[in-house]
Amino acid sequence: MPSPFDQSTYQVRLEWGVAGLERLAPADVVVVVDVLRFSSTVVDAVASGVEVVLADAVRWSRNGAAVAAAASAPTVLIGGIRNAASVARAIQFMQEKTGERTSIAVIAAGELDADGLIRFAVEDHLGAGAIIAALTDLGIDHTSPEAAVAAEGFRALRGALRHLLGASGSGREIDAGIPVTARIEASGLVPSTAEHAAELDAADLVPALVDGRFTRFA
Structure with missing residues (x-):
């Protein structure tokens, strides 16, 4: 029984x-959604031609990179608020190419607490909702209740994304200068800020995990 x-x-x-x-x-x-900072940082890195290796990303992302590493789907994409519409269009392209309904698992990474347990992260719920809403707008709308709630939450709050991300626990943590920033910079990447990550559809690129590296989805 399922x-x-x-x-x-x-x-x-x-x-x-x-x-x-x-x-x-x-x-x-x-679709891995870890808005602060994994998704936004990887999107910007791939857009600028900087190579991101999964094994390196795991060192500075305990949640988003871990989800990507655990995913066994034929296609693993990185999404967030910055590229929500692009992720939806990439999936629509795949579905049209195969001529069959494409099943999609949107995984909000959340935050790991000191005990290694997942903490609800408002930025990831909004990022997942943005992607699901964009899919719905393209007619890919057979959504689970969990997915539908995230999409409608995003629609209701999309006008306040910058405030919500900056005022969230994760946003305040970034403003406090958490050590992970140094680890991201050590890898040659520019860490995303909360304000930057909240820019809806500012990027037209979708990173895909291919052979342990993140590359532009083609």
Whole structure:
């Protein structure tokens, strides 16, 4: 019997962290959403031609990179607020190319607390919602209840993205200058700020994980 939590009857699904990824039924596409800082930093790095290796990213991202590493789907994409519409268009392109319905697992990374447990992160819920809303706008709208709630939450709050990200716990943590910033910079990447990460559809690029590296989705 399928698990009641695997969302297998829906095309677009939403869960949290590695454990959530494992709860979902296998999908054709996994979209990793870790808005502060993994997704936004990787999007900008790939756009500027800087190579991002998964093994290196794991050193400065305990959550987003871990989800990407655990994903076994044929296609693993990195998404957030900055490239939500581009992610949706990439998935639409894949679906049109195959001529079959593409199943999508959107995984909000969340934040890991001191005990290694996932903490709800408002920025990842909004980032996941932005992607799901963009998919819905393209007609890919067979969403699970979990995914639908995230999408409608994003629609209701999209006018306040900068405030919400900056005022969130994660945003305040970034402003305080957390040590992870130094680890990102040591890898040659420019860490994203909360204000930067909140810019809706500012990037038209979608990073994909290919052979342990993040590259531009083609």
